Amino acid sequence: MAHVLKVSTQVGSVGELGFESQQDIYSFTYDETWQARDVAFPLSPHIPLSGERPKLGTVHRFLANLLPEGRALEVASMMYQMSKDNTFGLVHMLGKEPVGALSFTATAEAAAPGEDGAEFAEPEYTAAEEQDAPPVRRVVPNEELSERIRRRDEIPFPVWDRQLRLSVAGFQDKLQVLVEGESISLVDGGPISSTHILKPESLNPASAFMVANEHYCMTLAASIGLPTAAVRIRRIPEAILLIERFDREVELDPADGVTALRVRRTHVIDGCQALDLPVNLKYERNFGNARAVRDIREGASFEKLFALGPHFENPAHARQVMLRWALFQLFIGNSDAHGKNLSFHVRPAGLSPAPFYDLVSVNVYGDVVEQDMALAYGDAFRLEEVNAFELACFAQHTGTPRPLLARELTRMAQAITRVARDLAQSEVYVEEERDLVERIHDFVMIQVGKLLQLAPEAPRIDRSLL
Incomplete structure (x- = not known):
């Protein structure tokens, strides 16, 4: 049929x-x-x-x-x-x-x-009829949202009004919402689409305070000039993270500067779609890290992502953005930066890297979570294995000049040093969140010191050894 x-x-x-x-x-x-x-x-x-x-x-x-x-x-x-x-x-x-x-x-x-x-x-419906249809907002009061977050074990978080509201890839609990000032609504398309992704705290005690974790890492990236989706924490009273969507363009009512008149949807694809890979190849070691299979590396990789060059709207700019994305994961210890955690705008002239998202410090939680990295730097799948030789291999595999790699590492490390402490002391974090953010800061600064030492060594590696 x-x-x-x-x-x-x-x-x-x-x-x-x-x-x-x-x-x-x-x-x-x-x-x-x-x-x-x-x-x-x-x-x-x-x-x-x-x-x-x-x-x-x-x-x-x-x-x-x-x-x-x-x-x-x-x-x-x-x-x-x-x-x-x-x-x-x-x-x-x-x-x-x-x-x-x-x-x-x-x-x-x-x-x-x-x-x-x-x-x-x-x-x-024709496109014109769809656009002219009256927008339907289903406002979600804080009390209702708070109850639903607390009852996620009983009622799946994506189900609202007996309708599955989730259309976003990934494992975490999340919800597509329209945010207008302090109002959060569910919408059903037409001229008004969702403007934000809402994430509550993780239910996994091994990765506690993920809202503060992601907020700090995303804010740190934005503060050093990396293209990053805007984020903010709201308390209802539970902490939720609101991530502004980069595949939406909002036209606000000039009368109040808050109400959305239209939300234009723009086309983006993730790294697996860009590479024509199935979702089960989002990790480079597609069969895992057991001894018998850990050398099988058929999944997404930095080498494959950088090889998308012919499809880029501006190849030089795209490669620079992707290099910074790859290096930033080393600073924060994001071992779960896989092939679906990088996206691209799709335009008539080609692909262009989208703002960064899902930036979290996974390694700060220690051995209770997986420490092996989703994508290897050279042959290094763990942070402690990343040395000057592996960075030089990473540069060669991605077609990155090693002096450029060294300059970017140094520039990013110095920029992080200037802002990381003040961001960690922000009043946006409370109680145990602050303790976790302090640990992330300390982890990041250790990485800064290590990578500052490795940066000048990578260009000196004998090319014949690579």
Whole structure:
């Protein structure tokens, strides 16, 4: 049985997603009107706007990377009574507002009444009608949000009003919300989309105070000039982290400067989509770090990410941003910086790195969490293994001049030294949060000292040894 979903943006139709369920074959066809537009962009570099047929499995991999992982995927599977492997069905149910500009919807024409797939049918609206539809805000009072955070073991956090609200990839509990001043709302698309990602504290005691952790690391990155999504902590009274979305452009009402009149969605893809990798290859060691398999490195890697050069809008600028992203993880000890933790804006002229997100100090929690890094620097998968030789290997594998690597490490270390202490003493952190942030600061400063020593040594490594 063949099934079809319409793929569109807020300005019009992009094409049709096809799925043959018996043979598990996916296809995508661009609308000719979309291909002719000056503002047209491809879904990804591997689903070209020219209409050239992508490689087998590419469309499926692109879609699967849009879906949540872990518990959220389990919830979606149970709620909609479909297999976690039913990518097409899950994309239909969760695809109205995924990350990026695209929406995936079915129309009454997609299946005749009584046929398989007819349950997917929903009214068809033109882009103009969708944009002119009155926005619907479902305001979430602090008291309700607080209760839902405390009851996450009983009621899955993504489920609100008997509807699964999550369309964001990843493992952590999170929610797409519209933030207008102090008001937090749930919205259903049209002219008004979500503007922020809301994250409550982790339920895992081994990674306590993750809100303060991420806030400090993100603020530190922004303070040294790295392109970083804006974050803030709000207490309801539980601490929540609000992350401003970089795939949304908000038009505010000039009358109050707070109310959103429209929220334009822009297209972004993550590193796995950019590399045409399935989600299970987001870690470089795709089979883990056990002795028998730790030398198998088929997943995302710095070398593969930097090899995206031909697809970049501005290759020199993109490489510089990606280099700083890679090096900053060493300073904060983010061992979980994997292939889906770097994203790219998709524009007609090519890819451009998006602001940084999910910057956390994982290593500060010690051996109760995984210390091996998601992506290797040379052959080093642990912070203590990173030395001048491995940094030189990293530079060679990514095509980075070693003097540039040394300059960037030194510049970043000096910038961190100037701001890290004041940020750690910010009044935004309270009680045990402050203790954790102090530990992160101390950890970062140890890394600063180590990397300042290694920086001038990396360019001196004999090239013949690499």
